[in-house]
Amino acid sequence: MRRTERLFALAEYLRGRRTGVTAEALAERFNVTVRTIYRDLDTLRDASMPLSAERGRGGGYALDRSYSLPPVNFTAREAALIVALGRFAIEMRLLPFTDTLDSGLDKVRAALSTSAQRELLTRLKELTFQGVPGLPSKKAVRAAIERAWFEQQPIRMTYVDGNFIETTRDVRIESVIMDRHETRIDATDLHAGERRHFRLDRIEHAEVLRIQPGPAND
Template sequence: MQRTERLFALAEYLRGRRTGVTAETLAERFGVTVRTIYRDLDALRAAAMPVAAERGRGGGYALDRSYSLPPVNFTAREAALIVALGRFAIDMRLMPFSDTLESALDKVRAALSTSAQRELLTRLKELAFLGVPALPAKKTVREAIERAWFEQQPVRITYVDSNYLETTRDVRIMSVIMDRHETRIDAVELDKDERRPFRLDRITHAEVLRTAP
């Protein structure tokens, strides 16, 4: 990677994460020495990029939080891959957050020029992904699971196990796991403090529980 190309990539990397990242991590990410990263950061500062060093836990190099980022500009190639992968995730029912993903994909398309949008449509016709759709889940359940996960709130679920026994549980979602056949949430049951997976298609009802501020 040439230096000019690396500087652009480094700037984009810092744009994408406003938390601190160490020089050592950046050096490993771009395959250069730490000294080279220091020189690159100085070059970005000289180009009026407000890169600051943050101390303490979670510190490192980051863009100044008051810095207003310009709009993201996608090439037709980048947009085609993002849209195609997003559509695949929705069609295969892998993503429980399909409405949010659809909204994001619309914004990717809207960021393109007219000519780039035409190219995007052409490229999408030439991309195909095959797989086995995951089992369906209720829209209201998907919405509640999304909200609970992103807002880090507990959620009350009504769950039907493999013996068709229906129970109600209060859980906190730790992660979301997707494969070709099913989507699962890995969650901790609050009253038992036990961590276990729950299949999304077996959740018949979900309600976000607000915690005290």
């Protein structure tokens, strides 16, 4: 089986399951190594497929069955508001996951007819939002934060505090907070057990820590 065929089969297999499946079981099913399955899962994530890893009974890797949504018919009025608000969030640097939002807005535009798209452009010219732009953050950091948050995985980050002291921390993101000119993540330190806020613009580096789901409980 070619890799492209295996990736498609893997996605369909995961979508059709009601429970998660371990990397070892996937490797056995597709007759490849566990390392290859991890690479395939990373490729599916890079393709914006919402993969998650869960522990306990029925745990393992699972794909959100709603990743392929039915067609949605937007009116030009609805699309104008969605696109305008999304564009404002991107321009104000409020969200850490702007690339995903931008991709979603493109799909909203593409769902409209030609005449509706022309009306959308007219309506957008009449909508203006003003605010204080959020502090800039690194694109790679935003991408890691987005992936960790959606996939419920911890991250290892290099953080610079208000005294310019740099530390490395392993944390699990609990929530994302957007406040006028800065975005913060509410996270729990995996080693200290403490919960605190970290400013997105002060994170110098971040990477997702892949945690393999544990075996099912009896």
